[in-house]
Amino acid sequence: MGSKKYVDFDKVITTYKTFGHLNLPNILEAFNEIPAADVRPVVRGKWEDCTEYNGEYRCPICKEFEGHKRNFCPNCGADMRGTNE
Numbered sequence: 001m002g003s004k005k006y007v008d009f010d011k012v013i014t015t016y017k018t019f020g021h022l023n024l025p026n027i028l029e030a031f032n033e034i035p036a037a038d039v040r041p042v043v044r045g046k047w048e049d050c051t052e053y054n055g056e057y058r059c060p061i062c063k064e065f066e067g068h069k070r071n072f073c074p075n076c077g078a079d080m081r082g083t084n085e
């Protein structure tokens with residue numbers, strides 16, 4: 001991740017509207033003042049079908065079992081909605 005800073009895009013828009021495009025030095029400074037957003041890398045996974053083993057599905061990230069194929073693992077928060085498969 002290094003020195004990358006992630007911000008809330010709505011705050012960028014709001015800041016831009018406050019200054020307008022004619023005031024570039026100020027708006028750049030204002031952008032810099034936007035607090036870093038609280039983001040975490042998205043972990044993606046796919047439920048492992050263990051229904052024949054114990055009737056449940058297993059998260060490939062944290063290895064916890066879950067009764068239903070949820071969109072997110074309730075234990076580790078992994079995104080199970082699938083990508084572009």
Ligand SMILES: [Zn+2]
Nearest residue numbers: 059062073076
């Ligand atoms: Zn998990």
